[in-house]
Amino acid sequence: MLALRPVVLSDLPQLQHLVRGRLLGVTSLVDDQHYLREKILDSQASFAKPQASQGPENYFLVLEDPASGQLHGCSDILATAGFASPFYSLRNRPFISSSRELDIEHAVPTLSLCQDLSEQTLLRSYHIDPALAGTPLAQLTSRARLLLIAAHPERFADSCISEIVGYSDASGHSPFWAAVGQHFFDLPYVEAERLCALQGRGFLAELMPQYPLYIPMLAQTAQDCIGRIHPEAREACDILVDEGFAPTQYVDLFDAGPTLQARTQELRSIIQSRVASSYLCTQSGQGRPWLLSNERLQGFRAIVALLDEAPGDVVGLDAAMLQALQLAPGEAVRGIAL
Structure with missing residues (x-):
């Protein structure tokens, strides 16, 4: 019988092996021993924190077979996005222009760098062995986070978000990144994703454009990626949608995958x-x-x-x-x- 439990430091070798199979775009998981060690230590400190208040805590869980000690999945909760470092997203909304003389009003969709989603609880780091996809254990790995929130609501925000991995092809090419981010960072999508995982998103503010990007001016292949879910992320998305999460106007900086959001006390596993x-x-x-x-x-x-x-x-x-x-x-x- 597999059980989801808090990660411990002795999990490090297995965890590093496990995350090598993660979906590209899960920037909160990276195959780097130092990064994973710090993530484990941070999680242990978060679980041990006696004060029942919301802060920068990270609650990292692993799916284990207690009989063998083998790890088969993981997920975590960041209590407050943007608490320790800026949490950037792209806001997708129209820019309205008008002319009184011509009696014309026109809306052009744009993407703008923002920190609107800061101070919300972030569900992230979901990964499970492919053999367990589509089974109740996939739901356990994702939804049990909400049972933890239900038991300790004072540690989490009134609103939850989750970023769903956007589209990239089998070779790791992201059409959206190629059309947008690569012009400002001069890095392949894979390298940019790794840099974000290891150093956070703070560098984005220094290099990303501070003015809106007009979506119609992007290549059609990039436009088609906005809000598009990677096929292998569909189950992760569906589980959260079934809980009560819904798409928003926000998308990921790197691959334009959708960001889901919900009021914490309206989520199925919490209220039911x-x-x-x-x-x-x-x-x-x-x-x-x-x-x-x-x-x-x-x-x-x-x-x-x-x-x-x-x-x-x-x-x-x-x-x-x-x-x-x-x-x-x-x-x-x-x-x-x-």
């Missing part, structure tokens, strides 16, 4: 999940799948479990489920049906 008291009970293994988590912070655990009966005030779990959640009978469990 229920807390019950656990008790030891044999399960047939033929029941309905549920997403379950404990209510802890440092000892957070989440699993997918087949339950014969829907939880009410109490929920029956077998010994393997209790062990995976690191619970004793009588302790609280949060759950939502898949």
Whole structure:
């Protein structure tokens, strides 16, 4: 039974191997030992922080097979985008021009560099082994983050965002980057993405144009990328849309992938999940799948479990489920049906 848990430093070798298979464009994951080590240490400090307040914390989770110790996926939560370093996006909205003499008003779509999405909670770093795509474990790796937020709402913002990877081809070529970013950075898309992961987005303000980019003046191939989702990112997007996220007018700086947004307290796994008291009970293994988590912070655990009966005030779990959640009978469990 696989479980989602906070990352620890001993995960570093496996984590580095895992992220080598990530989708290009997931800039919060990069195959660099120093970067991943710092990300792990930052996450451990965040989980250990005693003050229940929203700040720059990063809560990094890994999907583990406890029997083998093998890692199969990961995801994280940045409590406050833009807290420690600027969080830049491109805002897609029309520029209105008009002439009273000719009685003409015309709207031209533009892209403008902005920090509008700062101070919101950012869901990022989603990656799962390809063999597990389309399974309940993919939902566990993404949605369990919301159960953690539901259990500790004071640590997160009232609004959540997530950047979905935009289109690039099999060779790593991004038509949008080629038409826009490469003119200002003189770097291939792959290198620019890596630089952003290692150094943050602060350098963008120094090199990106400060004036709006008129979309009709871009090559058609670049225009077609605005808001376009990479085929391999479709499942990650669909899971969040099912939760209540919706596309916005904002797109990613590098590949123009869409940014999703939602009010935190309107997300399905937050408003529909229920807390019950656990008790030891044999399960047939033929029941309905549920997403379950404990209510802890440092000892957070989440699993997918087949339950014969829907939880009410109490929920029956077998010994393997209790062990995976690191619970004793009588302790609280949060759950939502898949």
